[in-house]
Amino acid sequence: MRAFSQLLDDLVYTRSRNTKLRLIGDYLKTTPDPDRGIALAALTGSLSIPAVKGAAIRAIAEERLDPVLLYMSRDYVGDMAETVSLLWPTPGGEPELDDGTLSITEAVQRLVDAGRLNGPRVLAEMLDHLDASGRFALLKLATGNLRIGISARLAKQALADAFQIDVDAVEEVWHGLSPPYEELFAWAEGRGPQPTARDVPVFRPFMLAHPLEETEVSLDDYAAEWKWDGIRVQLVRTAGQTRLYSRTGDDVSGSFPEIAVAFEAEGVLDGELLVRGSDQGSADLHGGAAASFNALQQRLGRKVVSAKMQSQYPAFVRLYDILFDGPEDVRGLPWTARRKRLEVFVPKLHPDRFDLSQLIDASDFAELSDIRAGARDAAIEGVMLKRRDSAYVPGRRAGLWYKWKRDPLIADCVLMYAQRGSGKRSSYYSDYTFGCWAEDGQLLPVGKAYFGFTDEELKWLDRWVRNHTVERFRPVREVEKKLVLEVAFDSIHSSTRHKSGLAMRFPRISRIRIDKPAAEADRVATLKSMVT
CATH class of the missing domain: 3.30.470.30 (DNA ligase/mRNA capping enzyme)
Structure with missing residues (x-):
């Protein structure tokens, strides 16, 4: 577990694609079977442990921690696994270091064998004997949701680069294989034949x-x-x-x-x-x-x-x-x-x-x-x-x-709510809910966007949100209805799930309209006329 937790730490703190490829490749070359296969499954999103879900992690955390502290910290950190790994109180104090006796394979097998009923208890027991980095790695493994900026394709590319094999050949047979991929590593190291997809309906890369x-x-x-x-x-x-x-x-x-x-x-x-x-x-x-x-x-x-x-x-x-x-x-x-x-x-x-x-x-x-x-x-x-x-x-x-x-549609909308992002954006209010005016003068939400702006614009928006907050709801802030955002979207459709009766397709912030009064933003009726 120690080597895998170190890998996750290194990946979280690097932006370089080449460095990520090297880190993953070095790990796969130096880690024995079946641990490296379980790690590869986790990195590619192919690892499933039904015994532990996000709700179970929140439940065991609430038993050990003050819930107010837990959720205030989660709102600041932006990730529940990272929050729990940092706050988890271990019996006898924090271990100085994961002693390396718990392997990834053993941790996963314990959770699988425990089932849904005993899974949370078994997870808590393992957390008690790990340091913060080990706890973070275990929680990410348990939920199957790493969210560390690694795509499945990048992990497969790292495998291909490390063993000098063709990544397209890996993709060709990937869906006919299952963790811990021992036949894949045997081929990569020259110890076995190349796996084939014969008589198996496998996925081919698009x-x-x-x-x-x-x-x-x-x-x-x-x-x-x-x-x-x-x-x-x-x-x-x-x-x-x-x-x-x-x-x-x-x-x-x-x-x-x-x-x-x-x-x-x-x-x-x-x-x-x-x-x-x-x-x-x-x-x-x-x-x-x-x-x-x-x-x-x-x-x-x-x-x-x-x-x-x-x-x-x-x-x-x-x-x-x-x-x-x-x-x-x-x-x-x-x-x-x-x-x-x-x-x-x-x-x-x-x-x-x-x-x-x-x-x-x-x-x-x-x-x-x-x-x-x-x-x-x-x-x-x-x-x-x-x-x-x-x-x-x-x-x-x-x-x-x-x-x-086709060229996007455009609407001027009023910023209503902002929420903290996740991962690298966990310190910024980067997710924005915006609305347009109804005939009765109400401002109704019409969409939510979290991209389209530059890093500098994100910093400006984050400051504006903090300085114009009128109400707080955990990670969400309601703001003064003063700022107009030009929103681009591919199409708009009728929707019974939203109060405005509308749902945008791929909305993104295209411009901050500090020059436009909120009262002059678009009407819901105008957006309804764009419905296809």
Whole structure:
């Protein structure tokens, strides 16, 4: 546990990507099995310990600590695990150092064996024998939520760099393996064969796009199609098994069982998961009516989806690429050849659950720009441009695929509440709730944003919040209704969950309007006129 806690400490206090790669790589090379495999699972978000959840940690902390001190400290620190690790009172005083006798594997196994009933007690006993760094590492392991600025991709890249293997080869088999990944490390160290994904419906890394910035491309070289406002998914069927994966490689088949059941042709397809809409006008123009992301959001993250939910929000996938045609890997073919394969493949599928993303018919870039400017369909985010001769390659490769998002909508809103951020922003009020004026003069919340501003603007906003606070609610401050923020957002939808009746899609702070009186901020009615 000592080595892992030291790794977390080092990662928390470095911003350099290269340094993080080196730190993780050195740890994986020097730590024996199975500890390094458990650590890799934790770093990639693949470690699950059902016995301990956040509520259980809060409960055992409240038993040992003054709750007022606990939550005041949590509001300041910004992270419950870090707060508990620093405040935890150990019998006989603070240990000078974790003595190294408790391994990661042993700690995880104790929690798994304890189950939900005894898990909190077993966790408390282990916390009693660790120093602050060890407690922090254990709590992060227990909850499976490290939040230390490490992505799953970066951890896999560190593994690849450390053992000089191809990270795409790691990604190719990752979802067919499970912690502690002993066969993966055996291959990396030359002690065993490369793991394969044969007869297992594993996830393949997505091909991604670069934003198109102030550049024209020739439509002789690039094909254009709509960028749909759903979630990117990969459909995999092999050996009679079907999986539906999200962009991050999470298996979401259980949330959309009707899609998994309907995909019966062997192969691997790439597309956009959407909810069926009713706007026939958009169906005629764009190739099939789809509802807004707000409709899709009603189903995301649900472990159990009722028949009623499936009926109210019928899901389908708009397909735009093919990776495997039956057992044949076609990723090396140019886009034009894959597109022809896809056009042959899609008619084999259930028409209510799958359709083909239509290409945009434009003679040149200027005409495409005009078509894009006129697209305000609820399910359209913009345009994709794909080089006609491009192979399907993992990650973002310059010059192959571009995303050209439609221009954002803009509204002037009044800052209402501010909340402390987490991690590096835990000392700043960086999460902002803002509102617009109703007809009766009330200020109603219409959205929340925590990015879009510079570091200097964050410091200015933090000072403004502290100097204009009128009420406090733990980590949240209510402020004087004086500051206007220009908010950019991709789209806005009707919502019964919010008092204003509105929900913004991807809101961000684009400008601080110190020049504008709050009374001149936008009205809720103005935002309702933007609903798509």
